[in-house]
Amino acid sequence: MANIKEVAKAAGVSSSTVSRVINHSPSISDETKEKVFNVIKAMNYSPSSIAKALTNNKSYTVTLLVDVDDEKSFQNPFFYEIMHGIEKFVYKKEYSLIVANLNTTMKKESILDWLVKSKRTDGVILPSSILNSHIVKDLKREGVPFVAIGETTHLKESFSWVDIDNKKGAEMATYELLNNGFSRIAFIGLDKNKIFSNRRYEGYCSALEKSDLQLDKLIVIECINNKNEGYTQMKKLLESNSAPDAVICADNTISIGVIRAIQEKGLSIPKDIGIISFDTNQVAELLYPTVSTVNVNLFELGYQSAKILFEHIENNHTLDQGLLISTNIETRETTKSR
Incomplete structure (x- = not known):
């Protein structure tokens, strides 16, 4: 050579x-x-x-900073879709991606200080869930570009972030049900401690309001997102005096339990009750009936996070920005017209 x-x-x-x-x-x-x-x-x-x-004086590496103690993130296949998107863009720029644990110490320094002060990384991507004012100030002081994955509301500092347009996705899900003849739509899986969940709830409320429909908080259910909770909460709704004729599920694990409760009641999907769920279509296609979904493009979430990071790396005058990734509706058997 x-x-x-x-x-x-x-x-x-x-x-x-x-x-x-x-x-x-x-x-x-x-x-x-x-x-x-x-x-x-x-x-x-x-x-x-x-x-x-x-x-x-460049390292030609960027860092994906994570918290390995957050086991749910690493057990979630979504994490690897996001990482794939980041790696795709990083490779295109002829850089290397390193994954570092926030809680690791190197020579009595935090991993972030070790990476930044020794110039071992040219930029950082990290989930908003581990971002705090201390990290923001440290990165800005050292002049290290960074991008957060996920919108934040708890920090006053300005920085770039990328997230899914969860509000618009929930609006689209609500309209999908309304346009197919459903009118009393429940929302199962609200978690007020998570921004993305609140944004979805806002979209649901917005679509109802624009359709001149009254919000009924009796069919808005806060619960943990798993199939057992989906089953329990749907069963309670069906036994109550305020049973819905359609359900928006926070994710497909909830929809598994919801379907089971409806079928045990002897009701037909979608003839009696319609269902639409957020997130992965892989599970949705395996269920019976197949579940309509609000698809979120997590590869694109990672790809755009890396793209914005390199805009900052290549031009330190780049303005901070927030970017929302569009969603789309995948219509399947659970929302067919009544």
Whole structure:
């Protein structure tokens, strides 16, 4: 494989000029850049990441900061979809992605301090659930770009973040049911401690209001998101005097329990009760009947998080921004017209 001196000789320029071309220096003319890149391609030259890092004081790595004590995140396949999206964009930029545990210490320093102060990372992506004012201030003080995955409301500092448009998704889910003849729509799985859940509830309320329908809080159910709770809460609703004719489930694990309760009652889906759920379509397609879903693009969530991070890395004057990723409705058997 050719080295930088051989590339410089073939292009008729100095080694330092080749280095500046590789690092996209604005001081090099377009004509020289084109000539050097043509020689690089012809000679199959690839500068080592170590050499590049030494040349321009960059690590050519970005860090995905996580909390490994949060077992639910690592057991959740959604985490790996997001990470796949991040890795896809990072690879495109010829960087490496490292995953670091927030609670690790290196030489008596927190992992974040160790990475930042020793210039071992050029940027950080982290879930908003572990972000706090201390981390924000440390990263800003050290001039390290970062992006949060998930909207936050508990911090006053400005920073870039990316999230799913949960409010719009819930509006679309409500309209899907209304347009198919359902009118008394329950919401099962509200968690007021989570921003994304509150945004979904806001979307549900907004769609009802725009449709001139009264919100009935008796059919808005706060519960843990699992199939047992879905079953228990749906069973209670069916035995009450305020039974719904349709249900929005916070996720597909809840919908498993909801379907079981409805079928045990001898009711038909969707003839008697319609169902739509958030999140993964893999489970939805395996259930009977197949469940209509609000699909969330978690790969795109990760991809756009990395894209915005590199905007900050490449231009330190980039303004902070919040980005919402659109959702779409996948209509299946549980919301067919009545």
